[in-house]
Amino acid sequence: MTFCTLARSLTLASALFAAGAAAALEPAEGEVLLTVTGAIGQTNAGDAAEFDRALLEGLGTVVIETTTIWTDGLQTFEGVELVDLLAAIEAEGTNLRGIAHNDYAVDIPVADAVEGGPIVAFLRNGEAMSLRDKGPLWVIYPFDSSPDYQSETIYSRSIWQLDRIEVQP
Amino acid sequence: MVLAGAISLALALGLLVEMGREIAREIDALATANSDNTQWSLAQTDVELLALDDAIDVALVVDDAEVDADTLRQVRSRFDIFYSRVSILRSSPIFASVREDPVAVEALSRIEAFLAETIPLIDADDAGLRAALPLLEARTEAIRPDVRTVTLQGVAALAREADDQRTGVASTLSLVSKITAALFFVMVVLVALLAHFVRKERTRAYQEGRTRARLASIISTSLDAIVVADQEGRVLEFNPAAEKIFGYARDEAMGARMEDLIVPEHHREAHVAGMKRYQATGERHVIGKGRVQLEARRKSGDIFPVELSISSAETRKGEVFISYARDISHQVAAERELIKARDEAVAGEKAKADLIAVMSHEMRTPLNGMLGTLDLLDTGERPPKEREYLDIIRASGRQLLYHVDTVLEISRAEAGKIVLAEEPFSLPALVRELVESQRGVAEHRGNALSYLVETGGTDHVLGDPTRVRQVLLNLLGNAIKFTRNGAIAVEAERLDDSEMIEFRVIDDGIGIDAADLDRVFEDFVTLDTSYTRSVGGTGLGLGIVRRLVKAMGGQIGVESTKGEGSLFRVRLPLPSIVRSATPSDRPETAADGVSEAAVVAPMKVLIVEDNRINRIVLRDLLEQDGHAVDEAHDGQQGVDMAARTSYDIVLMDISMPVLDGVAATRAIRADEARGTRLPIVALTAHAAAVDKERFRAAGVDDILVKPISRQGLRAVLAGFSHKGMRTGAPAAATPAVLDRAQLDDLGSALGAGKLAELLAAFRAEMTDAVETITSRLARGEVDFGLADAVHHAAGSAAMFGATALRGELVALEELIRRGDQPDPATGPGLRATWTSTEAALTGSAERG
Structure with missing residues (x-):
């Protein structure tokens, strides 16, 4: 097994922001990368919660170093932990329906969203991911950290070109 | 067993661990899927190209400006998605097998070329893109077969891969089943081992329990x-x-x-x-x-x-x-008691011994006084009754004195006060004298007595003859006492050239019970049989013997069988003083030096003997050798028969009623015609030198010591067989020229050196004496002076055992003193006898 490192970097500013976010979700000002709908307690665009890059970064980011079965060699992904994202929008469901730009859709159980678990990555090897490069968002599990993350189910949940999430009860 | 079990167990466990690792690897490989839904991904490339194519078609037909921007964005998005999908094909490890297919690679490279030349069109502004839409559509259409090819080739490659994977899974499963079987086997072995150990442990526990129980019972009992x-x-x-x-x-x-x-x-x-x-x-x-x-x-x-x-x-x-x-308090107390008892017993024994010693000594003095005084009484003048009483008193007194002396002897021996002499003596002479001295007593009980001395030429020894004699006398006395009408032998033998002489006193008497054998040497032991009681005794004899033997550094032992006889064995250190010059193995026997006598020519023999048994024995012995035998029952009868009949020889018992042997011999000699001499042989048990002298003086030619043995008898007869018996000279008729025993005695008493010295003097003196006597006889100077000279010579001859010479001299002296004229042949006869005596002396000297 290749080694896996998990690093959490939480800036003071983002911490303050997160404290503020608990009260209300700021509207997205940049290009909307992710739209979350369904059973959520926080919205910023009607019934939905929309996130641009800044909003996602404001939730605090983590870095996962791992290999994947779709890429060649060790990769560095940076993004928001799914558990933090769900907390920010006060999601109250058990299932997440992830939908990609290429119309791929997969169910991710809320139970997967744990600390040290999957992230919604927006940086790969320090660079933003384009649509051609499976961006802009890619759900990445820390595959190398545990054999539990090396199953076909987990691979199928690793949705790339993520566009929307529906929180289902 | 346990060791083998442990080894097989360890091996099985090792195997198991190795197999387990293998399984874990396989399971890992299965558990961590290294592929997404690849087939789907592959097919999706086709789908996404179609979506791009579709988006281009939509954009081509739209001309509304606002909608147009949206459709163009769709085109761009679909292109990006297709691009993304192809990049996966190009880089993802899960499509490695697809990338190895040459056909797919060729198609893929064309797809990549399509992408590369299309990107500038897509990235151009909306107007540029719109202008390029027809070209884009044409290219998209053109690349579709290649995408199809990649998809189909990929499906085939992936199917092969899946097959391989399944085969791998199957082999893994097979391995798992093998491992399971192995595991099962190991489990069975383990269970068996466990069962074995459990059984063993149970057995051990049982045995331990038993041991513990046994131990507990040992401790408690x-x-x-x-x-x-x-x-x-x-x-x-x-x-x-x-x-x-x-x-x-x-x-x-x-x-x-x-x-x-x-x-x-x-x-x-x-x-x-x-x-x-x-x-x-x-x-x-x-x-x-x-x-x-x-x-x-x-x-x-x-x-x-x-x-x-x-x-x-x-x-x-x-x-x-x-x-x-x-x-051990009882034991210690008992030991203490025992020690005390022993000390008391020792003290008591000492006191008793002291008392006995003093008493015996004190009794001896008055006894001696009594016996001495008895001797002073002139018994001759007493009436017969009184004489008899005095004899009884004397006999009883002597018996008492003997007992007292015996007790004293014991006391002295106990006190270690036995003083031993160390002087030279002749062993054969000692034995012979001892035997002869007892012959009368033995014969009285009908016992035949014989002796045998084998010293290998070392007759003369150094020791205490008195004590040796005392020991042997005691043993011989006992043998005689406990044997009736039997045979008793005394033997002396030097053991293998050592200092030790072994004496054996053998009888065929009543014997000693095995149970009593150990006791016979103890003091005051008189075996409790009626026979012994009739014999009597102090019971101290063997006790004294034991002490004497011990004092002389010897040993004593006894072998006996009840009813068959006894053998007493005494070993004494009696070193030889002279080694014989001509060692002879010839044993000294009762036949006086003749070991094997031949049967002589038939003779006419007169036996004069009062004892009927002796007569029968003698007659049998003689008749068996072919001699003619007449018997006379007393001396007078013998004299009468000798006068009537002409015999070749007379065998004359000495002690006889009416007329004893000595008197009878004198009577026969007195009646004899001049020049004739009937050989007369005395039969006697009393062979003391002084007696022999008396017999010879009476005219006895030879002496046969009882008991009569066949050999002895033959030897004596042989001495007279070829003689001109009635015409022969007296000297010739005398067989025993030299009494060697007498000479031996002298030798023992004086020592060999002294004897030789004396012998030389004797021979010189006797040669002179014989010469003087002969010449005086020839000159007819027969007077009392001659008688004195003859007497003196006779004494010398007696001293040195010149028996024949002495006999003639004594006869001559008697003749002269009676006043008779000696025979003219007397002189030459004397000279001849002396010559043969000298020859015998020379032989004797050589013999040692």
Whole structure:
């Protein structure tokens, strides 16, 4: 097994922001990368919660170093932990329906969203991911950290070109 | 068994671990999927190209400006998605197999070329893109077959991969099943081993239980006290015997300290110090040293002796000491009693011995006075009755004196006061004299007596002849006493050239019971049989013999069978003083030197003997050799028969009623015609030298010592067989020219050197004397002066055993003193006898 490192970097500013976010979700000002709908307690665009890059970064980011079965060699992904994202929008469901730009859709159980678990990555090897490069968002599990993350189910949940999430009860 | 089990177990476990690792690897490989839904991904490339195519078609037909921007964005998005999908094909490890397919690679490279040339069109502004839409559509259409090819080739490659994977899974499963089988086998073995160990353990536990039970019963039934204590001296075990011996109940003793319980107060300090020393240094004084005798204390405070043995043993609780103790107070008391009794007995014995010694000595003096006074009484003038009484008194007195002397002898021997002489003596002479002295007594009881001396030429020995004689006399006396009408032999033999002479006194008498054999040498032992009682005795004889033999440095032993006889064996150190110049193995026998006598020509023999048995024996012996025998029952009858009949020889018993042998011989000689001489041989048990002299003086030619043996008889007859018996000269008629025994006696008494010296003087003197006598006879100077000279010469001849010469001289002296004229042949006869005597003397000297 290749080694896996998990690093959490939480800036003071983002911490303050997160404290503020608990009260209300700021509207997205940049290009909307992710739209979350369904059973959520926080919205910023009607019934939905929309996130641009800044909003996602404001939730605090983590870095996962791992290999994947779709890429060649060790990769560095940076993004928001799914558990933090769900907390920010006060999601109250058990299932997440992830939908990609290429119309791929997969169910991710809320139970997967744990600390040290999957992230919604927006940086790969320090660079933003384009649509051609499976961006802009890619759900990445820390595959190398545990054999539990090396199953076909987990691979199928690793949705790339993520566009929307529906929180289902 | 256990070792083999452990090894196979270890091997099985090793195998199992190795197999387990293998399985884990396989399971890992299965558990961590290394592929997404690849087929789907592959097919999706086709789909996404179609979506791009579709988006381009939509954009081509739209001309609304606002909608147009949206459709163009769709085109761009679809292109990006397709691009993304192709990049996966190009880089993802899961499509490695697809990338190895040459056809797919070729198609893929064309797709990549399509992407590369299309990107500028897509990235252009909306107007540029719109202008390029037809080209884009044409290119998209053109690339579709290649995408299809990649998809189809990929499906095939992936299917192959899936097959391989399935095969791998199947082999893994097969491995799993093998491992399961192996595991099962190992489990079976383990279970079997476990069962075996359980069984063993159970057996061991059972045996241990039994051992423990046995041990417990040994401890509880032991007669010795067993006390087990720990290092502090605290009692851990106290058995029933210990309870009994020490007086404490087990409950009292358990846990108490040894020194408080059973160590006497005066030993307590030493005990504690000993324990401390042992704990500090491990030095042991009593522990493990076997039996020691110590003192112990009972509960009552009594101190008593114990025999103690302590050993130590290691237990889980540390070292323990096991003491075995035996109460030996009875034993010690008994020993003390025994020692006391012995001391008292020794003291008593000493007092008794002293008393006996003093008493015996004090009795001896008055007894001697009494016997001496008796001798002073002139019995000749007494009436016969009184004479008889006096004889009884004398005999009784002598018997008493003998007993007293015996007791004194014992006392002296006990006190170590036997003084031994060391002088030379002749062993054959001693034995012969001894035997002859007892012959009368033996014959009285009908016993034949014989002797045999084999010294290998070492006849003359150094020792105490008196004591040797005393020993032999005692044994011989006993043999005679306990034998009736039997045969008794005395033998002396030198053992293998050593200093030791073995004497054997053998009889065929009543024998000694096996149970009594050990006792016969003890004092005051008279075996309790009616026969012995009739014989009587002090019972001290063998006791004295034993002491004398011991004093002389010898040994004595006895072999006997009841009813068959006894053999007493005495070994005495009697070193030889002279080695014979011509060693002879010829044994000295009762036949006086003749070992094997031949049967002589038939002779006419007259036996004069009052004893009927002796007559019968003699007659048988003679008739068996072919001689004609007449018998006379007393001396007078013998004289009468000799006068009537002409005999070749007369065998004359000495002690006979009416006329004894000596008187009868004189009578026969008196009646004899001049020039004739009837050979007369005296038969006697009394062979003392002085008696022999008396017989010869009476005219006896030879002496045959009883008991008569065939050999002795033949030898004597041979001496007279070829003689001109009635015409032969007296000298010639005398067989025994030299009495060697007499000479031997002299030799023993004087020593060989002195004897030789004296012999030389004797020969010179006798040669002169014979010459003087012969010449005076020839000149007719027969007077009392001649008689004195003849008498003197006769004495000298007697001294040196010149028997024949002496006989003639004595006869001549008698003749002269009677006033008769001697025969003219007397002179030459004397000279001839002397010549043969000298020859015999020379031979004797050579013989040693």
